[in-house]
Amino acid sequence: MTRVTLIPGDGIGPEVAFAAKEVVDATGVKIEWDIVNAGADTYKKTGSFIPKTLLESISKNRVVLKGPITTPIGKGFKSINVTLRQKFDTYANIRPLKSMPGTKGRFDNVDLVVFRENTEGLYAGIEHKINEDVTEAIKVITKKGSIRIVEEAFKYAKEQNRKKVTAVHKANIMKITDGLFLDCAKSVAKKYPDIEYEEKIVDNMCMQLVMYPEKYDILVMPNLYGDILSDLASGLVGGLGLVPGANIGSDIGIFEAVHGSAPDIAGKSLANPIACIMSSAMMLDYIDEKQAANRIRKAVWTVLEEGKWKTKDLGGNATTEEITNAICKKP
Incomplete structure (x- = not known):
């Protein structure tokens, strides 16, 4: 039996996290859930x-399955997500983006994976107030951090029989920081001659994704670009409610939906649980329960294809519980 930390989170977090737990339990995989919360609600209760x-x-x-967590904006509190990623050195943020049936995706042929460096860059959290009129943020790019995220991308490409890795950068302007990232990407690519390697400047990459997403396979990039591009690509496949994510370190995995806590719809049973459910499938892959993981993906696909149970963001009227129950009942 595998013991998993379950963080319900804030806002819609508990609704989607417990929906994912229900789906995992329905597969029959033996999980011992250790439920411990974090976030704004926890702060109110515990300080x-x-x-x-x-x-x-x-x-x-x-091993962690995590619901979305609220961090106050502009209040001086460091992001809880960033804190956990840095604390446990989950350096690889992996976000698969795939067209699914019955959604509002603008394309039906998207199948790409974003590999985002997860612990440094502008999200290192090094900010200073110079004076009342000037502030400063320091971007940190290291050889170690760059090499290991690019290695993860190429290793994944090889294991999953993917054909191409695209390094995304802004080295034409940030010649030292992004220049180092690009140098590291090139050095890693040389070890994988069977996998096509290319480079794209980040602003061009944005345009390419909204015009020709089918041309791309694996994208690897520094922290901030990965955050932005994965949300952009989420729009191509139907929205954040469908996109899972994993934060992987050398011996740890934290799995969570890409979307936020959406406090405006919390408690109304309007939340789409699919992103968190698909994140739980990634978690099952991680603990070598791949058959159960694939059953979850197949069940989600079938429910979306049938079109009977869709939440409001997908153009339907189903509640969180209804779509969760429909997924659980699929073989």
Whole structure:
């Protein structure tokens, strides 16, 4: 039996996280769930956004399924997501983006994976106030960080029989920082001669994705670009409610939907749980329960294809519970 830390989160977090738990339990995989929360609601109750009990649970279990968590904007609090990624060195953020039936996706042929460096770049959290009129953020790019995220992208490409890796950068302007990232990407690419390698400047990459997404396979990039491009690509396949994510370190995996906590619809049973459910499938892959993971993906695909149970964001009227139950009932 695998012990998994479950973080319900804030806003719609508990609704989608427990929906994912229900679907995982329906597969028959034996999971012992250690439920410990974090975020704004936890802060109100305990005075801490990330309680010690949660850090202890993650340190012990090394596998986490996480609902979205609220971090106040512009209030001086460091992002909880960033804190967890840096604390546990989950350096590879992996976001698969694939066209699915019965959605509002603008394309039906998107099948790409974004590999985002997860611990440094402009999200390193090094900011300063110079004076009342000037602020400063420091972008950190390291050889170690760059090499290991590009290695993950190429390793995944090889394991999944993918054909191409595209390194995304702005080295034409940020010649030192993004220049280092690009140098590292080129050095790693030389070890994988059977996989096509190319480079795209990030602004051009945005245009390419909204015009020709079918031309791309694996995208690898520094932190900020990955955050932006994965959301852009989410729009191509029907929205954030469909896109899963994984944060992977050397011996730890934290799995979460790409979307935020959406407090405006919390408690109304309007939330689309598919992104979190698909994240739980990635978690099952990680713990070598691949058959169960594929059953979940097939069930989600079938429910969307049938079109009977779709949440409001997908053009339907189904509740969170209804679409979750429909997925659970599929063989």
